[in-house]
Amino acid sequence: xxxxKLGRGVAIVGVGMxxxxxxxGKTTRDLFAEAFLEMRDAVDKGLDPNDIEALFIGxxxxxxxxxxxxxxxxxxxxxGLMPRPATRIEDACxxxxxALRQGVMAVASGLHDVVMVGGxxxxxxxxxxxxTDTLAKAADVLYEIPAGFTFPGFYAAMATAxxxxxxxxxxxxxxxxxxxxDNGALNPKAQFNQTIAEVMASKRRSAEKKGLPVPEWxxxxxxxxxxxANPVIAWPLRLFDxxxxxxxxxxxxxxxxxxxxxFTDDPVYIIGTGQAxxxxxxxxxxxxxxxxxxxxxxxxxxxxxxxxxxxxIAEVHDCFTIAxxxxxxxxxxFVPGTGHEAAEEGLTARHGPKPINTSGGLKxxxxxxxxxxxxxxxxxxxxxxxxAGPRQVDREVDLALTHNVGGTGQTxxxxxxxxx
Amino acid sequence: xxxxKLGRGVAIVGVGMxxxxxxxGKTTRDLFAEAFLEMRDAVDKGLDPNDIEALFIGxxxxxxxxxxxxxxxxxxxxxGLMPRPATRIEDACxxxxxALRQGVMAVASGLHDVVMVGGxxxxxxxxxxxxTDTLAKAADVLYEIPAGFTFPGFYAAMATAxxxxxxxxxxxxxxxxxxxxDNGALNPKAQFNQTIAEVMASKRRSAEKKGLPVPEWxxxxxxxxxxxANPVIAWPLRLFDxxxxxxxxxxxxxxxxxxxxxFTDDPVYIIGTGQAxxxxxxxxxxxxxxxxxxxxxxxxxxxxxxxxxxxxIAEVHDCFTIAxxxxxxxxxxFVPGTGHEAAEEGLTARHGPKPINTSGGLKxxxxxxxxxxxxxxxxxxxxxxxxAGPRQVDREVDLALTHNVGGTGQTxxxxxxxxx
Numbered sequence: 001x002x003x004x005k006l007g008r009g010v011a012i013v014g015v016g017m018x019x020x021x022x023x024x025g026k027t028t029r030d031l032f033a034e035a036f037l038e039m040r041d042a043v044d045k046g047l048d049p050n051d052i053e054a055l056f057i058g059x060x061x062x063x064x065x066x067x068x069x070x071x072x073x074x075x076x077x078x079x080g081l082m083p084r085p086a087t088r089i090e091d092a093c094x095x096x097x098x099a100l101r102q103g104v105m106a107v108a109s110g111l112h113d114v115v116m117v118g119g120x121x122x123x124x125x126x127x128x129x130x131x132t133d134t135l136a137k138a139a140d141v142l143y144e145i146p147a148g149f150t151f152p153g154f155y156a157a158m159a160t161a162x163x164x165x166x167x168x169x170x171x172x173x174x175x176x177x178x179x180x181x182d183n184g185a186l187n188p189k190a191q192f193n194q195t196i197a198e199v200m201a202s203k204r205r206s207a208e209k210k211g212l213p214v215p216e217w218x219x220x221x222x223x224x225x226x227x228x229a230n231p232v233i234a235w236p237l238r239l240f241d242x243x244x245x246x247x248x249x250x251x252x253x254x255x256x257x258x259x260x261x262x263f264t265d266d267p268v269y270i271i272g273t274g275q276a277x278x279x280x281x282x283x284x285x286x287x288x289x290x291x292x293x294x295x296x297x298x299x300x301x302x303x304x305x306x307x308x309x310x311x312x313i314a315e316v317h318d319c320f321t322i323a324x325x326x327x328x329x330x331x332x333x334f335v336p337g338t339g340h341e342a343a344e345e346g347l348t349a350r351h352g353p354k355p356i357n358t359s360g361g362l363k364x365x366x367x368x369x370x371x372x373x374x375x376x377x378x379x380x381x382x383x384x385x386x387x388a389g390p391r392q393v394d395r396e397v398d399l400a401l402t403h404n405v406g407g408t409g410q411t412x413x414x415x416x417x418x419x420x
Numbered sequence: 421x422x423x424x425k426l427g428r429g430v431a432i433v434g435v436g437m438x439x440x441x442x443x444x445g446k447t448t449r450d451l452f453a454e455a456f457l458e459m460r461d462a463v464d465k466g467l468d469p470n471d472i473e474a475l476f477i478g479x480x481x482x483x484x485x486x487x488x489x490x491x492x493x494x495x496x497x498x499x500g501l502m503p504r505p506a507t508r509i510e511d512a513c514x515x516x517x518x519a520l521r522q523g524v525m526a527v528a529s530g531l532h533d534v535v536m537v538g539g540x541x542x543x544x545x546x547x548x549x550x551x552t553d554t555l556a557k558a559a560d561v562l563y564e565i566p567a568g569f570t571f572p573g574f575y576a577a578m579a580t581a582x583x584x585x586x587x588x589x590x591x592x593x594x595x596x597x598x599x600x601x602d603n604g605a606l607n608p609k610a611q612f613n614q615t616i617a618e619v620m621a622s623k624r625r626s627a628e629k630k631g632l633p634v635p636e637w638x639x640x641x642x643x644x645x646x647x648x649a650n651p652v653i654a655w656p657l658r659l660f661d662x663x664x665x666x667x668x669x670x671x672x673x674x675x676x677x678x679x680x681x682x683f684t685d686d687p688v689y690i691i692g693t694g695q696a697x698x699x700x701x702x703x704x705x706x707x708x709x710x711x712x713x714x715x716x717x718x719x720x721x722x723x724x725x726x727x728x729x730x731x732x733i734a735e736v737h738d739c740f741t742i743a744x745x746x747x748x749x750x751x752x753x754f755v756p757g758t759g760h761e762a763a764e765e766g767l768t769a770r771h772g773p774k775p776i777n778t779s780g781g782l783k784x785x786x787x788x789x790x791x792x793x794x795x796x797x798x799x800x801x802x803x804x805x806x807x808a809g810p811r812q813v814d815r816e817v818d819l820a821l822t823h824n825v826g827g828t829g830q831t832x833x834x835x836x837x838x839x840x
Binding site: 004005006007008027054060061063064066067068069070072073074076077081082083084085086087088089090091092098101102104105106107108109110111112134137138139140141142273275276277278279280283291292295296406407410411413 | 425426474486487488493494502503508510512521529531532558693697698699700711827830
């Protein structure tokens with residue numbers, strides 16, 4: 001595909017997100033309002049919400065999760081933005097990454113100067129078996145689901161293929177979980193803001209309280225290898241290899257680059273965007289790489305005029321730990337087959353040479369599927385501007401990347417960010 | 421809102437649509453392929469499908485209608501367009517009108533030169549009560565549906581408010597049905613391609629065959645007033661005031677204006693686009709007009725630099741007959757309160773001064789909800805280029821309009837087309 005340039009520059013000038021977790025009393029509307037209000041109040045020079053001209057809202061399936069279709073104008077109405085156009089974007093778990101791309105196009109097209117990109121998902125109201133079924137509809141329901149697959153199974157198939165091909169061990173996957181929990185522990189919005197060591201301590205305390213035998217583990221890896229503490233979901237994926245069921249909403253304010261300074265002296269520019277598709281997993285010859293992620297990132301790199309080595313931090317789509325390892329290769333950070341070693345050596349840790357998922361990732365921060373893509377941009381905006389608090393990386397970040405995947409990679413969308 | 425110009429001109433160079441109707445053996449994939457292949461083969465100077473760079477697909481609820489989410493990349497894969505980015509747009513029955521707007525932005529942004537806009541919906545597999553429930557999710561499920569409303573009820577409320585305020589009669593609504601069936605009878609793709617007179621004749625034949633008393637009606641209006649032939653669904657709306665449950669797909673090929681002549685010597689340019697939202701019906705003070713449709717059309721008129729009087733033909737969202745009358749006023753074709761007279765006087769007939777819904781409209785052509793918006797553009801493209809066969813209007817059409825509504829008007833999207 002041809003390299004493209006945007007007709008007009010685009011910048012992020014404010015972000016917001018709700019608490020991530022399971023909130024039985026809250027609807028999508030409540031979560032969206034939380035994210036919207038935080039975004040509104042976070043714009044350095046202030047935002048008059050009336051200046052927002054359009055909304056692009058990523059949502060996987062409000063109709064299945066809470067019985068509400070046509071959800072975009074309802075969100076816009078809920079926060080007082082009538083009669084702004086409000087559009088729902090759906091590409092499974094890539095919904096709000098793709099919504100971000102629509103927002104970029106809307107500004108670059110000249111049609112809008114100020115748009116809001118949102119992401120929403122309220123998953124915890126359904127019984128867990130129905131959540132699994134609902135998510136499974138993001139696969140191919142004619143050719144895959146009748147064979148008994150659900151998403152842990154799909155990613156387990158990728159993990160076993162990867163392990164077989166490159167000699168990787170389940171321990172490499174566990175290292176991803178360890179790291180992302182370490183980061184999530186420093187993110188007050190995360191669903192799981194505990195390190196694995198803290199999880200172990202809390203399990204011991206709870207056993208003690210109940211008068212049960214108190215489990216002892218030599219270290220975190222011993223805990224993660226323990227079939228009772230960390231049961232197998234779909235081998236080699238265990239509980240701590242899987243992202244959780246999450247309620248949450250995210251918000252990103254995009255403006256034309258030429259007016260960005262009206263909102264903040266420190267905007268973050270989106271200088272590359274790429275999106276690609278792939279056939280569903282059943283039709284692929286290679287399970288150790290997600291072709292759409294490769295294609296999307298190549299588009300984004302070309303547009304931005306940078307290489308993978310230029311990227312200082314990245315938020316990648318770790319719906320399962322194996323997905324982060326595949327991403328680290330598909331994005332060109334590591335040579336194919338070496339991503340697992342990079343994870344084991346700590347190269348992707350918060351203060352390593354290539355920090356990945358400083359937010360805690362989908363794994364620890366939580367994965368409200370339609371909200372996750374825009375949520376990645378929230379973290380990047382904060383890190384680039386030095387506002388990530390205790391999880392702030394220890395260097396200047398001039399270039400960053402987000403990578404958001406739908407399904408098993410039928411959709412992938414990548415954005416590249418620059419701080420000048 | 422400010423008047424806007426696109427950063428880059430956009431043209432339609434090819435269109436396609438599947439047969440509209442109820443097709444028990446077909447999936448969305450089959451319908452989409454039908455529309456895609458017709459579009460591919462309809463491009464005057466030929467189309468290499470590999471030149472398509474992205475897909476924007478309007479779909480209301482493939483997940484509820486046929487259990488398939490993440491449907492956009494599946495459609496793209498089905499017609500061999502991997503790894504093109506494929507994005508699903510959902511704004512209820514305005515989904516593919518809004519998808520058309522996303523396609524316009526994608527080209528105007530400079531990100532793409534050639535994009536396909538599609539619309540899909542496969543509604544007839546569910547039992548009819550579930551279809552009604554599925555559509556009802558496009559209303560407000562917290563505040564409206566628990567009160568017992570479904571869509572015929574919403575539009576009946578608008579119809580009674582309109583009749584009360586302006587002294588309109590149910591006969592004005594019947595005139596809309598008569599006209600749209602007259603047009604649909606000349607559209608070989610229409611679900612109902614019979615005039616009301618033909619419907620009457622077929623009912624008489626069928627009674628005769630069964631040895632039942634053969635009904636006699638003085639004329640079409642007598643037929644439409646007959647409670648047994650045309651039962652009340654939600655007063656004043658009767659069966660023939662309602663659009664049907666339809667399976668169908670539509671396709672529109674958009675390209676940058678500067679390369680349009682590579683595809684055809686006779687492109688149709690999109691010179692105006694507008695989209696707006698409104699609160700759900702329960703929160704409105706006025707039921708005799710859809711504010712979002714007014715706002716969206718004003719945006720589109722401003723962008724195009726034309727007035728309602730300049731529009732030669734229009735496809736409007738007649739999900740119910742009252743909706744066409746409201747649209748004819750909201751779009752500025754007729755003064756508020758006079759749309760019903762215009763309908764009764766035949767001003768919107770195919771050879772009247774302001775032809776509306778020459779395709780048969782959603783009423784007779786059919787209403788596969790997520791496909792209807794792009795379907796309107798299909799008709800406009802054909803009419804503007806003189807390719808509408810026996811239903812071709814009797815004058816040159818240099819300017820035309822489409823008007824697509826989601827729900828009761830929580831979304832409305834309007835496009836304006838020019839043939840040079």
